[in-house]
Amino acid sequence: MSGSGDRQKVMTLNLVIWRQAGPDDSGRFETYAAKNITGDHSFLEMLDVVNEDLILQGKEPIEFDHDCREGICGACSLVVNGVPHGGQSRTTVCQLHMRNFRDGDTIFIEPLRARAFPILKDLVVDRGTLDKIIQAGGYISVNAGSAPEANSILIPKESADYALDGAECIGCGACVGACPNGSAMLFAGAKVSHLAALPQGRPEALQRVVAIVDVMGQCGFGNCSNHYECQAACPKGIDVKFIAKLNREYLKAVIHGFAARTVSDLGQPVED
Amino acid sequence: MLLDGRAPSGSIEDSWERHLLGLRLIAPAKRGYFRVLVVGTGLAGASAAATLGELGYNVEVFCYQDSPRRAHSVAAQGGINAAKNYTNDGDSVKRLFLDTIRGGDFRSREADVWRLSQISNRIIDLCVAQGVPFARDYGGHLENRSFGGAQVSRTFYARGQTGQQLLLGAYSALSRQIAAGRVKLFPRTEMLDLVLKEGAAKGITVRDLVTGKIRSHTGDAVLICSGGYMNVYNLSTMARGAGVGAIWAAYKKGAYLANPCFTQIHPTCIPPTGDYQSKLTLMSESLRNDGRCWVPLKVGEARPPNLIPEEERDYFLERKYPSFGNLAPRDIASRAAKEQCDAGRGVGPTGMGVYLDFSRAVGRHGKKSIQDRYGNLFEMYERITGEDPLKVPMRIYPAPHYSMGGLWVDYNLMSSIPGLFVLGEANFSVHGANRLGASALMQGLADGYFIIPYTLPNYLAGTRPGDLSPDAAECGDSRKNVEGRVSDLLEVKGNRPVAHFMRKLGSLMWDKAGMMRSADSLKEALREIRTLREDFRSEVRVPGRGDSLNSQIEAAGKTRDFLEFSQLLCLDALHREESCGGHFRIEHQTPEGEPRRDDENFCYSAAWEFTGEGSEPVLHKEPLTFYHVPLEVRDYR
Numbered sequence: 004m005s006g007s008g009d010r011q012k013v014m015t016l017n018l019v020i021w022r023q024a025g026p027d028d029s030g031r032f033e034t035y036a037a038k039n040i041t042g043d044h045s046f047l048e049m050l051d052v053v054n055e056d057l058i059l060q061g062k063e064p065i066e067f068d069h070d071c072r073e074g075i076c077g078a079c080s081l082v083v084n085g086v087p088h089g090g091q092s093r094t095t096v097c098q099l100h101m102r103n104f105r106d107g108d109t110i111f112i113e114p115l116r117a118r119a120f121p122i123l124k125d126l127v128v129d130r131g132t133l134d135k136i137i138q139a140g141g142y143i144s145v146n147a148g149s150a151p152e153a154n155s156i157l158i159p160k161e162s163a164d165y166a167l168d169g170a171e172c173i174g175c176g177a178c179v180g181a182c183p184n185g186s187a188m189l190f191a192g193a194k195v196s197h198l199a200a201l202p203q204g205r206p207e208a209l210q211r212v213v214a215i216v217d218v219m220g221q222c223g224f225g226n227c228s229n230h231y232e233c234q235a236a237c238p239k240g241i242d243v244k245f246i247a248k249l250n251r252e253y254l255k256a257v258i259h260g261f262a263a264r265t266v267s268d269l270g271q272p273v274e275d
Numbered sequence: 276m277l278l279d280g281r282a283p284s285g286s287i288e289d290s291w292e293r294h295l296l297g298l299r300l301i302a303p304a305k306r307g308y309f310r311v312l313v314v315g316t317g318l319a320g321a322s323a324a325a326t327l328g329e330l331g332y333n334v335e336v337f338c339y340q341d342s343p344r345r346a347h348s349v350a351a352q353g354g355i356n357a358a359k360n361y362t363n364d365g366d367s368v369k370r371l372f373l374d375t376i377r378g379g380d381f382r383s384r385e386a387d388v389w390r391l392s393q394i395s396n397r398i399i400d401l402c403v404a405q406g407v408p409f410a411r412d413y414g415g416h417l418e419n420r421s422f423g424g425a426q427v428s429r430t431f432y433a434r435g436q437t438g439q440q441l442l443l444g445a446y447s448a449l450s451r452q453i454a455a456g457r458v459k460l461f462p463r464t465e466m467l468d469l470v471l472k473e474g475a476a477k478g479i480t481v482r483d484l485v486t487g488k489i490r491s492h493t494g495d496a497v498l499i500c501s502g503g504y505m506n507v508y509n510l511s512t513m514a515r516g517a518g519v520g521a522i523w524a525a526y527k528k529g530a531y532l533a534n535p536c537f538t539q540i541h542p543t544c545i546p547p548t549g550d551y552q553s554k555l556t557l558m559s560e561s562l563r564n565d566g567r568c569w570v571p572l573k574v575g576e577a578r579p580p581n582l583i584p585e586e587e588r589d590y591f592l593e594r595k596y597p598s599f600g601n602l603a604p605r606d607i608a609s610r611a612a613k614e615q616c617d618a619g620r621g622v623g624p625t626g627m628g629v630y631l632d633f634s635r636a637v638g639r640h641g642k643k644s645i646q647d648r649y650g651n652l653f654e655m656y657e658r659i660t661g662e663d664p665l666k667v668p669m670r671i672y673p674a675p676h677y678s679m680g681g682l683w684v685d686y687n688l689m690s691s692i693p694g695l696f697v698l699g700e701a702n703f704s705v706h707g708a709n710r711l712g713a714s715a716l717m718q719g720l721a722d723g724y725f726i727i728p729y730t731l732p733n734y735l736a737g738t739r740p741g742d743l744s745p746d747a748a749e750c751g752d753s754r755k756n757v758e759g760r761v762s763d764l765l766e767v768k769g770n771r772p773v774a775h776f777m778r779k780l781g782s783l784m785w786d787k788a789g790m791m792r793s794a795d796s797l798k799e800a801l802r803e804i805r806t807l808r809e810d811f812r813s814e815v816r817v818p819g820r821g822d823s824l825n826s827q828i829e830a831a832g833k834t835r836d837f838l839e840f841s842q843l844l845c846l847d848a849l850h851r852e853e854s855c856g857g858h859f860r861i862e863h864q865t866p867e868g869e870p871r872r873d874d875e876n877f878c879y880s881a882a883w884e885f886t887g888e889g890s891e892p893v894l895h896k897e898p899l900t901f902y903h904v905p906l907e908v909r910d911y912r
Contacts (some may be wrong), residue, residue: 138454142405151400173349
């Protein structure tokens, strides 16, 4: 997917797209031509063009998730040529522009594939398990009304910046789709680290990490075995250092007796 | 008929506190008997649902997205205002109040704006406690920056993604209540009808977007927090899925819709490039802290920007509005930019653009510091346009962004239907005819965290919980009606895709009822919409089936709603024979091209009542009286 190409030149692309009528269908690849595409089309606008053609031909359009189309809502989730979001650094697929492709290119488009993300239709998957991870502990327990004055607890700039580096995650699930183990460790690590870096998040930090790790296993996510594919695919550039941080927080929880596991269990293979 | 907003009278400083003492309460042990339905999970919906859950009510919350975290509040970039006066530059609750009233061009309710300004500070406290990583200085204190329409720095921010961080805060609070079992979440679910019993809102009918099933949910009150309607225009900054459906369903059941013609066009968006385009991307107003807007003086200038010498540039905002300069409010900055483009001085391939130039700021503060402030916005710009704003000035152009109008609500945020409350952008309340930057996030969270938890119990205290069951006739009728409307769409089997109609409607609305309107253009728009509605009924093609995931059904339903709603917007714009804020009627301007307001005849909110298909809506007026700020001509010069 290299090459810049002339922005205004019109391209025709050969698309190989995963079609699946529903969760119980086995699914298959089908081939479509995308015509009259310019470099200024975003990847999803290119699919809009294909879909309008399909509708005019009396066929069913290709379903895919999308919403904000400016790279922040995390709804879009296509795997393009084997890479979630298409492999341009720090870019969601809605912000990937066709100037990154060349006339005549063949492009494979698939849904995110992971045990924890069942396919609903075509390119649409169910990522509700990511919400389950947040429900397990991705919050600070504070009720509206009980917060102290905002500047009463000072937070070093470095901590706030570090927290935001983790909090920037858009929950798209690319990390899970890119991981050979279908692991959500980057997603979970980013949230655990964001909250653990702030004084407000410390009181619950150890319970939080244990609850989140437990739920990840129950939801069918795999574990981390250091491939770093997640970081490469992440459209927000979330760093794998947050996985290391999650592991350190977990170790602390074990030492302090918050986890069901003990220190001597660590280093043993983990069943997911 | 005159409408009463039921705002407290007398001194404004303690109006909210006095009002609170008069509100009825529900004891903690009794709250579990009540169920509240919340539609939408943006800042308003998520904060309301979470807070009501914390208080002990049962809540059901609905969003069309696959996760509540994706609601479009997530895309707000710049910041959230609060009157903390941390910067010691003379800010106060009163000043935020005055700025907001003036910014709204004197078309909002005083008491509501006062309350918002007052609550602003508690929002920041709560968000910090939730772990929202706002920008901080090296001493660990919260940082502020400036936004349009203010001469103080009162905007709190988290890089260029403040909306995302605030929404994640509200989403995390919501998730905590879901885990606690207080809130039940229904994602990928769209509200299509409001169910009334004896005139009160007691339920909604929804479509499950995965299975296509039509269901009714019942409760003791309904909260609509579904955001704004700016997708009525082609190429807005809204999310693709954002529709007017919930608002329109409520309107058709008798809720008044107020000031639909108050629409905000944001001055700094990435300019459009072609017909295929699906949306425009905003570039935060905060960029105007350091960026300077200019166009070449010469019409048809062909030189690239860096070869145009200083004396041949027109820094038009600094020239026209010296005291606010590049931080003039949005309505004013947008019109000024359009004026330059219309005069032939626009830049870029389409001539629809003005420069936003950072070179002086880079010279003054260094590349690194500017990069730190706006890094992710520059990156976003470069991805879309292929140009680096630190080397070539950005090109920007105005785009539809926010709707100040919405469902009419009283001081308690209750609509004209008992039990139907409306929060956030979906209501019409505090922004008048123009919203100031960094005020939408503030309003959404004020409504959800700190207003509805007090005003809703006051209503619930007078109701009998569990009054309507989903099996009741009222719900059955509603389901039948919704099912009919869905199958109507599938049965047309025409030869044009839904997108064709939405593009046509959106373009004609932008051309004829957009930034500048006239009686002629609005009448033309109304004629064209009528034809387009008929074409839609006979020519639309909605492929596939109704009983499965089929995004074309959603798109078609949204388009049908917008086709109807757009008529009301034009009607409202036509009736309001004045220019104010974002509503600019070209017949009503000063010789200098500034809007001319008519306080004598139009100092009211216009609330429209549905009276049946094909019959004219009825206008109700809520007079606006300004006791604490003199009615004056806005002047940012």
